[in-house]
Amino acid sequence: MSAKIFIDGEHGTTGLQIRTRMAGRRDVELLSIPEAERRNAAMREDLLNSADIAILCLPDDASREAVSMVSGNNKVRIIDTSTAFRVADDWAYGFAEMDKAQSDKIRSARMVANPGCYPTGAIALIRPLRAAGLLPNGYPVSVNAVSGYTGGGKQMIAQMEDQSREDAISANNFLYGLTLKHKHVPEMKAHGLLDRSPLFSPSVGRFPQGMIVQVPLFLEDMASGTTLESIHAALVSHYAGQEIVTVVPLEESSKLGRIDAEELTGKDTMKLFVFGTPGGAHVNLVALLDNLGKGASGAAVQNMDLMLSA
Numbered sequence: 001m002s003a004k005i006f007i008d009g010e011h012g013t014t015g016l017q018i019r020t021r022m023a024g025r026r027d028v029e030l031l032s033i034p035e036a037e038r039r040n041a042a043m044r045e046d047l048l049n050s051a052d053i054a055i056l057c058l059p060d061d062a063s064r065e066a067v068s069m070v071s072g073n074n075k076v077r078i079i080d081t082s083t084a085f086r087v088a089d090d091w092a093y094g095f096a097e098m099d100k101a102q103s104d105k106i107r108s109a110r111m112v113a114n115p116g117c118y119p120t121g122a123i124a125l126i127r128p129l130r131a132a133g134l135l136p137n138g139y140p141v142s143v144n145a146v147s148g149y150t151g152g153g154k155q156m157i158a159q160m161e162d163q164s165r166e167d168a169i170s171a172n173n174f175l176y177g178l179t180l181k182h183k184h185v186p187e188m189k190a191h192g193l194l195d196r197s198p199l200f201s202p203s204v205g206r207f208p209q210g211m212i213v214q215v216p217l218f219l220e221d222m223a224s225g226t227t228l229e230s231i232h233a234a235l236v237s238h239y240a241g242q243e244i245v246t247v248v249p250l251e252e253s254s255k256l257g258r259i260d261a262e263e264l265t266g267k268d269t270m271k272l273f274v275f276g277t278p279g280g281a282h283v284n285l286v287a288l289l290d291n292l293g294k295g296a297s298g299a300a301v302q303n304m305d306l307m308l309s310a
């Protein structure tokens with residue numbers, strides 16, 4: 001029997017891409033709400049309670065409301081793509097590669113919080129170094145990133161693509177989150193295993209999908225003896241045995257002149273790079289992904305598949 005899946009928010013940016021990824025699958029039956037009824041609470045409640053897995057692609061408040069609509073129904077499992085539950089104790093964090101036990105936690109969970117796009121890159125780079133003892137307590141971590149503009153959902157897509165709007169954005173590349181209080185910081189801290197909040201500076205470029213996340217590091221402030229090579233080895237060891245997150249060999253990355261934020265557009269994988277000069281004082285860690293691939297919709301489908309394999 002096929003599993004019933006309802007995507008609440010199926011007509012939005014993340015929801016549409018999840019739907020596209022599921023097209024043609026026979027093992028799942030998509031329960032659908034007409035676009036004109038997308039905010040009809042009674043219809044949503046009914047569909048949510050008819051699903052085996054509900055995937056929420058909604059703003060935080062609407063996600064909390066959807067979860068309350070199924071709170072008395074233990075049969076419905078949930079994948080939430082919003083920020084609402086990513087550091088909640090009773091939710092599994094939906095980043096299967098972040099450590100060896102995580103895919104089993106997702107497989108058996110009733111509630112799974114899909115990671116944010118920027119935290120997917122940042123946690124992928126930071127967590128293995130904390131787990132290996134290379135990044136000491138108190139280290140002041142910075143995370144700098146650029147996202148494709150679909151990361152801002154329907155509203156930002158319209159602002160970037162329709163210059164006749166009053167709130168149109170004309171910039172080709174802009175910084176935001178200037179108060180340094182971005183909603184992704186708690187998640188980066190918790191799942192990056194950090195004892196201090198990272199300083200996070202995001203930006204957007206005039207391309208629809210793609211993302212670069214950078215974590216620059218001073219080797220002299222890391223554990224004694226840490227090198228470019230030992231950081232790379234820690235990442236390689238952490239991600240051994242799976243194919244979604246790959247660590248680019250040092251020999252290959254040392255020959256690169258530039259990194260293209262759109263390289264993985266349309267893919268659900270992520271590449272990690274370790275840049276610097278052997279024997280040098282500084283290292284720059286880089287994660288490359290599609291904000292709507294491993295950063296959102298691709299990860300949600302990966303989590304759904306894990307849950308269906310329980």
Ligand SMILES: NC(=O)C1=CN([C@@H]2O[C@H](COP(=O)(O)OP(=O)(O)OC[C@H]3O[C@@H](n4cnc5c(N)ncnc54)[C@H](OP(=O)(O)O)[C@@H]3O)[C@@H](O)[C@H]2O)C=CC1
Nearest residue numbers: 009011012013014039057058062081082150151153154296
């Ligand atoms: N875009 C991205 O790259 C990423 C997004 N996410 C997260 O995914 C979630 C969805 O974002 P995204 O797809 O970008 O957003 P969009 O704005 O593109 O889509 C959101 C959808 O939810 C609908 N919606 C809003 N409020 C309600 C409500 N109260 N009841 C029912 N439906 C509602 C919207 O309808 P309407 O058109 O009427 O507003 C729209 O269809 C967010 O929590 C976001 O933070 C996570 C990672 C990356």
Ligand SMILES: CC(=O)N[C@@H](CCC(=O)OP(=O)(O)O)C(=O)O
Nearest residue numbers: 081082083116117118147151152
């Ligand atoms: C470019 C842009 O605006 N990006 C979004 C984050 C996209 C994402 O990861 O979404 P959630 O964590 O909300 O699920 C932002 O900075 O708010």
